Amino acid sequence: MFKNLGEIIILFYKTILELKKIPTQLPKILFFLFEMGNASLLMAGIVSIFMGGILALQMAPQMAQHGITGVVGGIIGLAMAKELSPVLMAILIIGRVGSAMTAEIGSMKVYNEIDALQTMNINPIRFLVLPRMTAIGIVLPMLTLFSMLVGWIGGLAVSYFNQTAAITIEGYFESLESNVNVSDILEGLVKSFIFALSIGIISCHQGLITRGGPRGIGRSVTKSVVNSIVAIMILDYIITRFILFI
């Protein structure tokens, strides 16, 4: 475990050193941006609208019983911005993008494609890791922002149409506006950026250390998904703790 952690840190450091080469990798970055964004947008929308809706469904009737429906918009807004959107989108990206990254790089490793790159004096970190890391670092925060907006709308729709809650559109948005600050949205975006880097580096690293044919690729993908989810949860706690501290 500690060996892997050390390797991941070294890979991350080497990727940082390659940042100045981003312009040379621009076509690949654009390709991955499209691939990742296009592949995830619809799912992100569906997951987020239902998440917002579920929150409203659980909460609004309870709040109505206590006569505090005026805070429903704010609670849904904060929950989506600070926690649910970053974590849900990270898990979605782990499943859709991280696993594909590991499988692709793992397959390249197993079938000598990475060795072939090295014999052509092409740095695999620059060629494979850098464009993927850059793209995921842009895509995940964008998806998170999209998820926040869609989640709020999902919450609004359920709150509005739920007769026991009887929340008005104006009341929902007033609560949202008075409780959710720009800093809350930024907190979610910072989290999602850090999640993106950790998903990217774990997925690429797992791909690069793949051994042993198709079964090895399968094992690597499983490890990459599980490790990424665990890392996201640990990082989420650490970042939240840090933000509460400052």
Place this chain on the structure above:
Amino acid sequence: MSISDRKYPAISINVNRLSKSFDGIPILRNISFNVQPGEIFVLMGPSGSGKTVLLRHLIGLLTPDQGEISIDGQHPGTPDFFDHIPMAMVFQNGGLLNSLSVEENVGLYLKEHRLKPPAQIKSIVGKELTKLNLTEEDARKYPYELSGGMKKRVAIARAIVMEPKVVLYDEPTSELDPVVAKTVVDEIRRIHQEEGQTTVIVTHDRELAFEIADHIAILIDGTLLKMGTTMEIKEILSQAIPKENKNLTKVKNFLTINYKSIYKGE
């Protein structure tokens, strides 16, 4: 200078007392040999004898536990090795990037190192593919759409585009039927005649070795048991080997069994 008439100053390879183990299991034991500039050197041996491991050392994909390799005075694996020694390797499975088309694979080195403008890369790639009997339609295909023989030819084209001083071939005729294998061998010979690079070929195909090699080395169980000119190795087959000469007996057995199993279907 056009691609067809370029000639490189060929360079030598020196391997000195090289040893390598994986998980404590010795794979290469105290290997020493020299490859002369511009010659075709064939490394033969049965499966699992360490041939590919040795080849991967030559290009710096593996580092030896002991001993050293010197290619024109440079050591493979050092950071600026490829800046001094342009080397190329043709992998047993081709090692082509499946996400890139044939054309992109062949032009990858030139594109990534920004050695030529895109139009010129396209032209160079087209010429190399034509020389290897690959059409424009083939150039647009992806590696998973190609036959084994075509993959090998594309891998050769990708290597030659790099203008290497040393070319390494790992089992260039494996998994090919005899007719396709012959075309690949003919291409290797043609390229060597035109370009004159130092060439190292790993194979267990005796006929390929006898047809193309200047020198042959026989590697069995990680030990270099015999090295000599093609004529000297051929003579082993007709010699009566004394039983006490175990190494030469192993070499003769390998050459005989290898021939029988490949060409007689035994």
